[in-house]
Amino acid sequence: MDENENARSKNLLRKLWLPTLVVVIVGYVGHTYKHYFIGTPAYKLSEEDVKLLKKALLEQAVIKHDEICSETTNSCYTMTDYVFLEGEEFTVMRMMVLNNAKPFSYSQTEVMLPKDMTIDKVNTRKWPVNKRKLASVYTKMMAGMGFVMEALSFEPKSMQQMLMIGLGGGVINNFLSTLGPETMINLTTVELDPEVFSLALDWFHLVETPTNRVVVGDGIEFIREASAKDDKYKVILIDACYDDFRPVFCPVEGFINPETIKDIANILDDDGILSVNVLTSSKEKGDGAKNILALYEKHFTSCFYTYITHPNKKVAAQQQLLFCTHRKNWSYREQESRFLRNLQRVDQTFDFELRGAYTTD
Numbered sequence: 001m002d003e004n005e006n007a008r009s010k011n012l013l014r015k016l017w018l019p020t021l022v023v024v025i026v027g028y029v030g031h032t033y034k035h036y037f038i039g040t041p042a043y044k045l046s047e048e049d050v051k052l053l054k055k056a057l058l059e060q061a062v063i064k065h066d067e068i069c070s071e072t073t074n075s076c077y078t079m080t081d082y083v084f085l086e087g088e089e090f091t092v093m094r095m096m097v098l099n100n101a102k103p104f105s106y107s108q109t110e111v112m113l114p115k116d117m118t119i120d121k122v123n124t125r126k127w128p129v130n131k132r133k134l135a136s137v138y139t140k141m142m143a144g145m146g147f148v149m150e151a152l153s154f155e156p157k158s159m160q161q162m163l164m165i166g167l168g169g170g171v172i173n174n175f176l177s178t179l180g181p182e183t184m185i186n187l188t189t190v191e192l193d194p195e196v197f198s199l200a201l202d203w204f205h206l207v208e209t210p211t212n213r214v215v216v217g218d219g220i221e222f223i224r225e226a227s228a229k230d231d232k233y234k235v236i237l238i239d240a241c242y243d244d245f246r247p248v249f250c251p252v253e254g255f256i257n258p259e260t261i262k263d264i265a266n267i268l269d270d271d272g273i274l275s276v277n278v279l280t281s282s283k284e285k286g287d288g289a290k291n292i293l294a295l296y297e298k299h300f301t302s303c304f305y306t307y308i309t310h311p312n313k314k315v316a317a318q319q320q321l322l323f324c325t326h327r328k329n330w331s332y333r334e335q336e337s338r339f340l341r342n343l344q345r346v347d348q349t350f351d352f353e354l355r356g357a358y359t360t361d
Helices: 003-017 046-060 137-148 173-176 194-203 219-228 258-267 289-295 336-350
Strands: 023-027 029-033 062-067 076-086 089-098 105-111 158-164 185-191 212-214 231-236 246-250 268-281 302-308 317-325
Touching: 029 268, 046 089, 046 246, 062 194, 076 194, 089 194, 105 173, 105 336, 137 231, 137 268, 137 317, 137 336, 158 173, 158 219, 173 212, 173 219, 185 194, 185 219, 185 246, 194 212, 219 258, 258 289, 268 289, 289 302, 289 317
Parallel strands: 158 185, 158 231, 185 212, 231 268
Antiparallel strands: 023 029, 062 076, 076 089, 089 105, 246 268, 268 317, 302 317
């Protein structure tokens, strides 16, 4: 950017934002603008102004919006937009960071530059969420492995029942909502914290529908009641974590309780799959994950892990996803060629690029 263009981009920001600045450091150094024009008549920005706006945003790198604390769990979350440029691609990522577990984001999603950019839309807080795009490997794995392991069909003949414990920002819910009615997925999500549900609605633009519902309550109790009613699900996702670092960060202790695991096994369809997000300290050296695997293997016919390496090598944690099913000989090792063939279709259909993004036993 030359000096004249740099000056013009800064002048544009001065025209669009109030001059209230907060300096923050969250891995990057940048300016955070906390207040914007309110009630200013909207006008469409020119293509040149939008280009300058992008460059000005890149100079900020980090836009901290708000910090919200839950009265239910006392957990606090920071809502921040991060600005990135890869080649010619301009991206703004919204991250819901759990303050006691930095640098991990509780949820993350891409927000998009409004097509009709006007002065009242300059605040990235107001930008639309890209619901079709999942930002992390683990959310892609959770959303896609049901198809890879053939619990879900791309051409179903009846409703495909799906249960998720732990909402986060609702990014998986958002993604599934974009697949269209032809996939016939009927998703029920159970979230313990009503504040997290509110954040998903407000910051991640979650929309409930008759086939994408959220129940605010205890996931373990929900599973227990579902087991008593002999309900069945094609896919069960367990993404329930503590709000601070410990040897086993995910799942919470209730989901390594033998009685709870038994109830989960009871409500999983014969051809269904279970996915559990397992996040452990690297100091565990695999012991925590191995213990969880041993507990689940007592109630399921086939179980295996996939391992996700965090791009920041300094992060002292190991993320893995545990997959279990009642189907015989249905582990990754036993069905590798079949699963890889299915994975290719998932990657092509959803643009996941999962192949090579994980390892397995």
